[in-house]
Amino acid sequence: MQPGRLRLMIAALAFGAIAVPAQAATVRIVMENLVISPAEASAKVGDTIELVNKDVLTHTATARNGDFDVMMPPKKTATYVLEKPGSVDYYCRFHPNMKATLKIEP
Numbered sequence: 758m759q760p761g762r763l764r765l766m767i768a769a770l771a772f773g774a775i776a777v778p779a780q781a782a783t784v785r786i787v788m789e790n791l792v793i794s795p796a797e798a799s800a801k802v803g804d805t806i807e808l809v810n811k812d813v814l815t816h817t818a819t820a821r822n823g824d825f826d827v828m829m830p831p832k833k834t835a836t837y838v839l840e841k842p843g844s845v846d847y848y849c850r851f852h853p854n855m856k857a858t859l860k861i862e863p
């Protein structure tokens with residue numbers, strides 16, 4: 758590779774790092790032994806929540822305000838992209854003792 762080409766590539770990479778806005782993050786929430794952890798998680802609008810169900814039972818992540826209702830079959834992972842800000846309490850419809858809060862910043 759010619760030195761000039763390499764310099765161009767480095768310049769392109771450096772520019773890319775500045776021009777690209779903060780990447781949307783993935784927030785992992787695990788359901789295991791009928792417990793949601795973490796019980797309180799923070800995320801931003803546009804982030805993906807990754808819901809990992811390690812139990813042999815089906816769980817849901819059901820927002821009390823109706824913003825989302827994600828079904829998780831046993832031993833599966835479901836994802837959901839957060840669309841609205843707010844502090845959302847959610848629970849499992851099948852096991853209402855499973856509760857957690859998700860703080861979604863704009």
Ligand SMILES: [Cu+2]
Nearest residue numbers: 816849851852
């Ligand atoms: Cu459940």
